[in-house]
Structure formats: C-alpha cells, structure tokens
Amino acid sequence: MKIANKLLSVLISITTFASGITLFLEIAYFFDLKTLGMFFAEICIIFSLIYTKRNLDFMIYQDELRKKYKTRRSRDE
Numbered sequence: 001m002k003i004a005n006k007l008l009s010v011l012i013s014i015t016t017f018a019s020g021i022t023l024f025l026e027i028a029y030f031f032d033l034k035t036l037g038m039f040f041a042e043i044c045i046i047f048s049l050i051y052t053k054r055n056l057d058f059m060i061y062q063d064e065l066r067k068k069y070k071t072r073r074s075r076d077e
Contacts (some may be wrong), residue, residue: 001060008053015046 019042026035
C-alpha cells in the first residue's frame with residue numbers, strides 16, 4: 001500500500017504540472033474551447049487522485065494503528 005501511496009503522489013504532481021501547462025496554453029491561445037475542456041478534465045482527474053490518495057493514507061494509518069494496538073493487547077495478556 002505504501003508503494004501505491006508513493007505512486008499516487010507522483011501521479012498528482014505530474015497531473016498538476018500538466019494542468020499548469022494546459023492553463024498556460026489556454027491563456028496563450030486566448031481561451032480555446034478544446035484546451036478549456038482539457039483543463040477541466042485535468043482538474044477532475046486531480047481531484048479524484050487526491051481523494052484516492054487521502055483514502056489510501058487513512059487505510060495505511062488505520063492498519064498501523066491496528067498493528068500497534070494488537071501487539072499491545074498481546075503483551076497485556
């Protein structure tokens with residue numbers, strides 16, 4: 001899961017970079033509708049990647065807590 005978390009971080013940075021370039025192209029070409037559509041699609045992709053990464057972060061955190069308290073309970077018994 002940690003590898004997937006790092007992969008999602010890389011994908012978010014690449015997509016953000018591509019979105020910035022698309023925004024620059026949109027300004028340079030006086031708001032062409034095709035680049036505007038690409039920009040909105042990239043924004044949707046960024047939001048979905050961020051949502052997925054946050055869920056994966058929580059799953060990793062929850063798994064670490066489960067392992068931590070599982071070992072603590074076994075010591076107490």
